[in-house]
Amino acid sequence: ALLLGAAPAxxxxxxxxxxxxxxxxxxxxPFLLVHGERDTMVPGTxxxxxxxxxxxxGAQxxxxxxxxxxxxxxxxxDDAVEEVFARSLRFAQEVVA
Known part of the structure; x- marks a missing residue:
């Protein structure tokens, strides 16, 4: 709402x-989208x-x-967070290689 100046609806x-x-x-x-399965602020949809x-x-x-x-x-x-960061780094390395 702050960005739009009013509620989206x-x-x-x-x-x-x-x-x-x-x-x-x-x-x-290229996009790497990572979303929490239980995100209460932004729907996974x-x-x-x-x-x-x-x-x-046709975008990656x-x-x-x-x-x-x-x-x-x-x-x-902790393992899941570590994997997010590790995958993010690998993704960046892959797309600039």
């Missing part, structure tokens, strides 16, 4: 225009929709969910 056109899904294009850079749209246009995308994790990895095991 009150300004649906502005909300759609601000959505990353609306900005997807074939030449998008947001990442799923973005990943689906990126796949539709990988979507990973973190078991037991809320927003910001709260509740995730």
């Amino acid at each position: 009150a300004v649906p056109e502005r909300a759609r225009a601000a959505s990353p899904v609306a900005r997807v294009h074939r030449d998008a850079p 947001h990442s799923e929709a973005l990943a689906a749209r990126l796949r539709e246009v 995308v990988e979507l990973r969910t973190v078991p037991g994790a809320d927003h910001g990895w709260y509740g995730a095991s």
Whole structure:
């Protein structure tokens, strides 16, 4: 609401225009999307929709969910958080190689 100037439901056109899904294009850079399975701030469907749209246009995308994790990895095991960071590093190395 702060970004849009009102609740998204009150300004649906502005909300759609601000959505990353609306900005997807074939030449998008590679994406690694990581989402907590128990995220209470941002529904997992947001990442799923973005990943689906990126796949539709042929962009490279990988979507990973973190078991037991809320927003910001709260509740995730140390091993799961370590894997998120390790995979993020590998992803970055792969796409710049």
